[in-house]
Amino acid sequence: MQKLTEHYQQLLGFPAIWEVDDVNLSVSGLKIEVHLRFVGDEVICPQCGVRGKAYDKAPEQRWRHLDTMQFETIIIARIPRCQCETCGVKTIAVPWAAPHSRFTLMFEGFAVALLQHCSSVQAASNILKLDWHAVDQIMKRAVERGLLRREPDDVVHVGMDEKSFRSGQKYITILNDLDKSRVLDVIEDRTLTATKKLLGTLSKQQRKAVKSVSLDMWQAFATATHKLLPAADIVHDRFHISKYLNDAVNKVRHQESQELKKDGDTRLVGSKYTWLRNPEKMTKSQKTRFNELIACEFKTGVAWVLKNIFRDFWNCSSGLRGEIFFAYWCELVDKTKLKPLIKVKDMMERHKGNILNYFKHQVSNAISEGINSKIQLIKATARGFRGFESYRTRILFYCGKLDMKI
Numbered sequence: 001m002q003k004l005t006e007h008y009q010q011l012l013g014f015p016a017i018w019e020v021d022d023v024n025l026s027v028s029g030l031k032i033e034v035h036l037r038f039v040g041d042e043v044i045c046p047q048c049g050v051r052g053k054a055y056d057k058a059p060e061q062r063w064r065h066l067d068t069m070q071f072e073t074i075i076i077a078r079i080p081r082c083q084c085e086t087c088g089v090k091t092i093a094v095p096w097a098a099p100h101s102r103f104t105l106m107f108e109g110f111a112v113a114l115l116q117h118c119s120s121v122q123a124a125s126n127i128l129k130l131d132w133h134a135v136d137q138i139m140k141r142a143v144e145r146g147l148l149r150r151e152p153d154d155v156v157h158v159g160m161d162e163k164s165f166r167s168g169q170k171y172i173t174i175l176n177d178l179d180k181s182r183v184l185d186v187i188e189d190r191t192l193t194a195t196k197k198l199l200g201t202l203s204k205q206q207r208k209a210v211k212s213v214s215l216d217m218w219q220a221f222a223t224a225t226h227k228l229l230p231a232a233d234i235v236h237d238r239f240h241i242s243k244y245l246n247d248a249v250n251k252v253r254h255q256e257s258q259e260l261k262k263d264g265d266t267r268l269v270g271s272k273y274t275w276l277r278n279p280e281k282m283t284k285s286q287k288t289r290f291n292e293l294i295a296c297e298f299k300t301g302v303a304w305v306l307k308n309i310f311r312d313f314w315n316c317s318s319g320l321r322g323e324i325f326f327a328y329w330c331e332l333v334d335k336t337k338l339k340p341l342i343k344v345k346d347m348m349e350r351h352k353g354n355i356l357n358y359f360k361h362q363v364s365n366a367i368s369e370g371i372n373s374k375i376q377l378i379k380a381t382a383r384g385f386r387g388f389e390s391y392r393t394r395i396l397f398y399c400g401k402l403d404m405k406i
């Protein structure tokens with residue numbers, strides 16, 4: 001037994017004031033319990049760092065440590081409490097774990113690295129043999145560490161996006177740094193109050209440096225931007241405009257399909273995604289299906305063509321050319337008499353200045369799209385979040401580009 005405790009003393013490598021007192025091995029339970037005893041002769045107040053008087057010992061606590069071979073390894077100890085003249089009675093800090101954590105630092109470090117490399121949180125949880133809550137706590141602490149370490153450097157081009165949460169009834173708003181392609185922060189809701197709070201997470205210095213904010217034509221976003229970033233230009237970029245145009249095409253398709261169905265015509269049924277794909281991204285069979293549909297001269301086809309023509313707007317070589325293109329496109333839309341499309345066009349006309357701002361800043365679309373699809377994946381593999389906080393944690397964990405090392 002003596003040998004085993006010595007072996008673990010070396011293996012753990014904790015300071016000598018923590019002595020391995022006992023090691024219990026349960027072969028059937030595949031578990032090793034390592035009991036530690038405090039043998040130091042002084043206790044330090046964790047709050048002010050001053051030496052205090054030993055008060056008593058807190059009740060026994062357990063920490064999950066890295067496995068020894070295939071054996072789940074648990075550290076068990078009673079931590080001394082220190083009586084400090086200034087701070088009162090406090091539990092001293094231990095070298096192996098962060099306060100209130102049920103895991104050792106080494107275990108958490110391993111868990112974070114594994115989570116970062118696993119395609120799904122579920123897969124990592126299975127390897128770690130941890131439940132949902134435990135993984136959530138580890139990720140939360142990692143994100144907190146990362147946010148504290150973040151340098152308050154300048155952000156120049158930012159983007160603000162809404163995302164549905166909990167099957168579309170609720171929204172979250174995400175603030176992205178488009179130059180470094182990372183998520184800065186996430187907030188529940190998409191109201192003016194929420195958006196102002198989100199922009200308020202930037203320091204005064206950072207807010208001064210922001211030159212453009214890419215967003216959709218949601219009024220609360222614009223108002224919050226005017227209030228908190230008065231010097232920044234609002235840009236309604238390609239990413240945001242295409243969302244509206246896709247939506248308009250989809251509405252035209254839905255209405256038309258309903259009308260056709262009355263006469264027993266089901267040609268448009270199930271064609272939603274056919275109209276949303278970009279032609280260059282279609283597979284051979286998708287292209288065949290699309291060609292069949294477009295040959296039918298549906299109103300949906302007309303809406304699709306108009307949506308597709310607008311993609312060339314972003315390729316205009318100057319703001320002036322863009323403006324001419326825009327006017328021409330608006331005329332074409334008016335001629336279609338398709339209400340959902342005209343509604344979006346009217347809105348775009350009201351925000352023309354901000355759409356043309358694109359030519360001033362030329363912010364890439366790829367960043368917003370990349371972050372968006374990553375978040376989509378987080379949402380899809382999460383099987384229902386228990387709350388906004390864990391959604392935010394996962395977004396920042398995977399898209400925040402944070403330094404989360406132990």
Ligand SMILES: [Zn+2]
Pocket residue numbers: 045046047048049050084085086087088
């Ligand atoms: Zn103190």
